[in-house]
Amino acid sequence: MPDQPITHLRHVDIAVQDYDKQVAFYEQQWGLTKVGSDGDVTYFAAEGSPEQYVVRVRRSQDKRLDLVSFGAADRAAVDGLATRLATDGVKLVSEPDTLQTPGGGYGFRFFDVEGRTIEISTEVAARTHRRIEEREDIPVRLSHVVLNSPEPERMMAFYEKYLDFRLSDTNVHPQLGGIMWFLRCNPQHHSMAIARCPHVSLHHASFEMRGLEEYMRGSGRLMRDGIHKVWGPGRHRAGDNTFTYFHDPNGNTMEYTTELETLDEDTWHPHLYSTEDPETSDVWGTSNPMNDFVSREMFNDPDRGLFIAPPV
Structure with a gap:
């Protein structure tokens, strides 16, 4: 496993009760780009980022942090982290496998010490992105x-x-x-x-x-x-x-x-x-x-x- 297996933060996923207002906020006021939705889950990208999405919003009766996703260096890093966690009794939500979220990739999920769901992934396809221009006040x-x-x-x-x-x-x-x-x-x-x-x-x-x-x-x-x-x-x-x-x-x-x-x-x-x-x-x-x-x-x-x- 690489010396530094985690490379970066990918996305933060939340569940909210007032779903329609949250979706409108990110798209119309916060400056993100809607890149997919099925009516109960919406994905938002940042125009300057190669990540498929940086925020996911899900309709729910309970307000919660659904998960935090981090990128890994490669498949060896993903597998090594999963093994290290499972060996020490950390609960895995899913074993390393092909991801079914936008961009695909290879990864797994686990509960951290306080019960948050954390995702580790690699080989996620890059999104076509662009340079943010001067005075363009949207997130990179x-x-x-x-x-x-x-x-x-x-x-x-x-x-x-x-x-x-x-x-x-x-x-x-x-x-x-x-x-x-x-x-x-x-x-x-x-x-x-x-x-x-x-x-x-x-x-x-x-x-x-x-x-x-x-x-x-x-x-x-x-x-x-x-x-x-x-x-x-x-x-x-x-x-x-x-x-x-x-x-x-x-x-x-x-x-x-x-x-x-x-x-x-x-x-x-x-x-x-x-x-x-x-x-x-x-x-x-x-x-x-x-x-x-x-x-x-x-x-x-x-x-x-x-x-x-x-x-x-």
């Missing part, structure tokens, strides 16, 4: 996903042990200790982060914009449209990326970002950033202040799908 690609956890240290240990994620930085609260851990699977500062939260849920999914101009135009457009802004615009210290967070129609948090830091993995050493320093949350000081109210808005509803595989 899916940047990263952040997961809420009541036991974040346990979560981090699981992803480090089984999927070989590496710690980039940690945000630390003076009373609570660690509150957010930034994990990478490639030189990008983080493809996933884990946030301390009272329950298991999706914290947010983040979408990369072309640059600062496009990021600000997109943020402003959504604010003018009356989309509920949770926090931003600003720039984080960990990852050095910009941020504006919004609530989608079902109360999930979605982020526009750009300029996420690329690391030299041979020389990088993780930092501890204290939340007592206001620049940890926002280097620029341009966003609304991070406080308990803003933090709670990102707690989301408790996930209703733990240790239950999605039907698709």
